Amino acid sequence: MVHFVGAGPGAPDLITQRGAFLVQKADVVIYAGSLVNPVILGMCRQDCSVYNSAHMTLEQVLQVFQKASEKGQEVVRLHTGDPCLYGAIREQMDALDRLNIPYDDTPGVSSFCAAAAALNAEYTLPDVSQTVIITRLAGRTPVPESENLSTLALHGATMVIFLSSGMLDGVQKALLKGAYTENTPAALVYKASWPEEKVVRCTVGELAAMGKKHDISKTALVLVGDFLSKEYQRSRLYDPTFSTGFREAER
Template sequence: MVHFVGAGPGATDLITVRGAELLRNADVVIYAGSLVNPALLGLCRPGAVLYNSAQLTLEQVLDITQKADAAGQQIVRLHTGDPCLYGAIREQMDALQKRGISFDLTPGVSSFCGAAAAAQAEYTLPGVSQTVIITRMAGRTPVPEGENIASLAAHGATMVIFLSAGLLDGLQVELLKGAYTAQTPAALVYKATWPEEKVLRCPLGELAETGRRHGIRNTALVLVGDFLAAGYDRSRLYDPTFTTGFREASQ
């Protein structure tokens, strides 16, 4: 059995209870060493065999998995954040199905949630934005046609941009082709929830320079949108003049 487990955004106590229990019971752990906090491996039992997938190809991961499964061992495939975002798990699951190997998924806290917590922000504010676009800048690998940054920025919605901290100059240019302006609030969140976490706020027009000044080149999310500003409408959810399915308006 293979258990895909979301390790959370970094802090060791932000893995789920289920994920931690699976790690403790695993015979084999294949972890994304480039991003998963290595302290989480301290949950593994003595004798568990650990593999860093940052040094492996998909084929090597599958070979390790197949041998362990044939030996009746419990396998954890430990991914950063939640594996449904930029986890490259679909190709693994499809390959496991072809080999007749059972698997399940345990969700994790994504780094985009950790980044909002670090910035003490709410992505969806009444009167500001009710849409969150999660994406990345095209770099060594492309993005599908129609999903370029400028096209998505045209919505003016909240944007959370992964895997792009090394491309800030180009990212800033593309974002400014959309509905944002040079004064639109932005933030670089470096290693959200890790001990070395940094939140760097700036106007969008200063995004690239802020990254250079603080040496941010990787392991950071870019947040863009007016949700980072001060203004918003009061939620109707707790408004005394608004009737809900659980409460009558008092005025």
């Protein structure tokens, strides 16, 4: 059995209880070495075989899966954050289907959630934004033409940009082609929830300069939108004049 497990954003106590249990009982762990906090590997049994996938190809990972399956071993494929975002898990799962090796998927806390927590922010504010766009800037890996950053920026929604902190000049230019202005609030969150976490609040017009000033060029999220400002409307859910299925409005 192969268990895909989300390790969470970095802090070892942000892995789920289910994920920690699977890591603790695994015979084999293959972890995303460039991103997963190695402290989490301290949960592994002493006799657990541990592989760093940063040095492996997909084919090499599959070889480990297959050999472990032949021995009847439990495998944890440990991904950063939640595996469903930029985890390259679909190709692994499809290969496991072809090999008739069973697997399951344990979700994790994504870094975009940890970044909001670091900022004490809420992505969805009444009358500000009710939509969150999670995306990335095209680089060595392209994006579909209809999903280029400048096109998505036309919506003016809350935006969380992954895998792009090394291209902040390009990010800034693309955002300014959309609905955002030089003064739109933005933030850079480096290694959310790690001990070395760094939070930089700025504006869209300052993104590239602030990245250089604070030496942020990798392992950071770019957050954009008016959810970072101080203006918003109170939620209707807890408004005393608003009826819900559990409470009548005050008259």
